[in-house]
Ligand code: FES
């Protein structure tokens with residue numbers, strides 16, 4: 001049976017009534033022992049007798065056409081085939097649900113996958129891929145970057161309102177500044193991999209993917225087959241961060257080659273492939289304008305951005321996403337300019353929009369606070385709007401002020417001094433703050449929950465765990481609702497044969513899939529209540545015993561066969577009528593070396609409000625991840641492109657600098673108590689991207705407070721600080 | 726080429742392409758997929774294993790170079806139900822999220838504790854003649870060859886600190 005809910009109305013806080021105590025508390029991941037012992041099996045690692053190995057061949061020119069000459073490698077040891085059929089230009093965008101661009105013999109960027117070389121072993125395939133002769137018909141009219149692009153697509157924003165120029169002219173204090181951010185790569189530690197096996201018309205692909213429901217349609221569409229004939233398996237995923245949202249070239253290549261060869265084919269991306277052929281976060285240039293009146297109230301906000309992408313690629317970084325609702329101000333203007341370039345595809349990288357848009361907005365707020373002589377926290381708190389400043393919608397739970405205040409207290413914000421005032425030897429020390437905000441989204445989800453008479457339960461859904469803690473939290477929700485210790489609940493994920501959930505992306509996974517599990521368990525509670533002879537409201541379930549209506553029975557006495565329910569959550573009016581977002585505040589203390597310009601982050605604190613926290617431990621790890629990505633964004637990460645070809649030159653982990661252990665101090669996280677009744681029936685909101693939103697800005701604001709240098713070009717490498725000291 | 730590899734105390738005869746790395750020999754030929762491939766270029770540490778008791782990046786070694794050496798992988802440290810102290814501490818402290826860098830982190834941490842115990846200095850050691858402090862900076866410096874994009878570094882450090890006594894880290898005094 002199915003327990004269905006369309007989220008049109010606020011739902012009772014059932015998880016505050018239940019008494020098992022399985023939810024919210026820090027609980028180690030149930031799959032942890034498999035992961036720490038090397039027994040969790042990732043995509044490339046499935047044992048498959050007779051599997052051939054494929055290696056992607058990359059275009060060596062940025063633009064033109066190509067033809068491969070397979071005869072050049074046919075005689076090499078182990079050669080099985082070279083295939084170009086259906087090769088996608090790049091990975092599909094998140095939630096695309098159709099094939100990514102497949103452009104035949106055309107090349108639009110250097111590094112584009114153009115063929116897959118398949119051999120008996122990986123070593124053979126790698127050499128064949130390197131030796132393969134390719135005839136290029138080169139087109140020299142290359143747009144290597146936004147500066148040389150001939151086509152720029154403009155987007156008008158419907159929310160432009162008032163007269164920003166006027167507000168700026170009339171302002172008591174204002175900021176008009178331009179910020180730039182380099183591109184970013186998700187750099188998940190597990191490179192994309194796929195193992196494809198055909199059985200007649202039926203295709204099974206083990207891959208590393210975030211959103212199986214969409215990925216199934218994307219792969220089927222790319223191959224021209226019926227999605228019914230395709231099964232995807234992705235139980236363990238070595239990180240995603242947006243890079244595995246859409247189907248990517250290795251899965252299509254493996255499927256095509258496996259069909260041709262009539263045997264399983266495994267294709268694993270090299271690290272260079274991951275940098276080039278999946279998606280990068282676009283570089284941005286942003287012009288920020290803020291106008292403040294004499295009373296310290298914002299009267300205007302403007303954010304205009306410039307970015308880039310490949311021709312016809314259906315994605316734009318939503319740079320101003322949070323700017324639309326975070327602060328008040330009657331006059332507002334936005335603009336977006338997308339240069340069409342011969343660079344790798346731009347797409348979603350963790351917190352698309354906020355990750356870079358909040359750097360500029362929150363730096364500009366710091367500059368404004370300085371100009372107006374107001375404490376940065378007071379400025380922010382004074383400008384929290386009553387209702388959505390552009391459409392007047394009410395907000396759901398919104399603890400921004402509490403996050404700023406509680407965070408300030410815990411961090412010791414009152415000890416902050418004027419720029420340059422705090423020195424320790426050759427180091428200058430400073431503190432910075434930034435707001436965090438991330439739009440909260442609910443997605444349709446299904447999950448099957450089965451309760452067994454022996455007091456065990458099973459949760460099944462095609463939902464994924466990309467390190468986010470899905471195995472833990474779905475088990476905890478079921479355990480809480482069914483009154484079982486969490487270790488009695490098994491969670492099966494990552495298989496398209498199971499009920500379809502939201503997938504992992506946009507920070508919606510925990511709340512969406514979690515609500516489906518909640519509903520499935522709620523359906524089982526309803527049936528148990530009937531059997532016990534009480535109303536569902538009166539039913540208490542704890543440690544395998546049901547109580548209600550003066551009855552108390554062990555589960556085994558209420559059921560002689562398993563009870564199974566599918567929970568089905570649909571989005572409803574609440575997604576439209578109420579503006580939902582998670583909020584928070586980031587604090588950072590940095591030391592800037594006056595001799596070298598080097599920045600060390602000394603400590604960070606994040607105060608986060610994201611509705612009900614389902615598991616304090618996995619939620620904290622997600623926030624740590626966001627804070628550390630903030631360190632990378634602020635200080636070390638940035639894609640560099642060859643100005644002649646647009647090619648990503650730092651396309652590996654030695655040259656693209658993700659933070660290492662020594663870059664990261666111990667980090668503090670505070671969860672501000674909250675329930676979001678408008679969000680979903682479990683009153684939880686996403687937290688994975690919230691932790692990154694604004695984090696880097698707190699660091700650059702701290703750099704200013706330390707040494708008086710405003711870094712407006714990211715990342716804040718020593719050369720960008722040193723020369724201004 | 727015919728070679729014999731000794732892994733986790735077991736001897737394996739292999740007929741192997743001389744181009745095969747030690748990492749690929751473990752993963753593709755011995756089905757020991759616990760050692761991970763994150764970059765294949767010595768940049769990430771996901772492939773860390775022990776050779777004769779010392780940590781190395783197995784993607785930078787050819788299998789044929791290790792005939793006669795004793796190789797230990799994550800599978801040799803413990804298994805579910807019987808985890809090593811470090812493995813158990815990683816679970817307790819959430820020293821990982823996706824788990825892909827984790828075997829490398831744990832193999833690296835185990836060697837690092839031994840290096841500490843033997844008094845080896847690091848890039849952040851002030852006094853090269855004294856036993857190094859078991860400080861956060863020392864731990865972090867010595868673990869900086871193992872990238873974690875999930876960014877579980879705070880949990881990794883807590884796990885290492887917690888497990889250190891049970892992993893035989895007693896030759897130097899713990900700072901704190
Ligand atoms: S796989 Fe060996 S260091 Fe990255």
Ligand code: FES
Pocket residue numbers: 189238239467820821822823824825826827872873874875876877
């Ligand atoms: S746990 Fe995912 S990379 Fe470290």
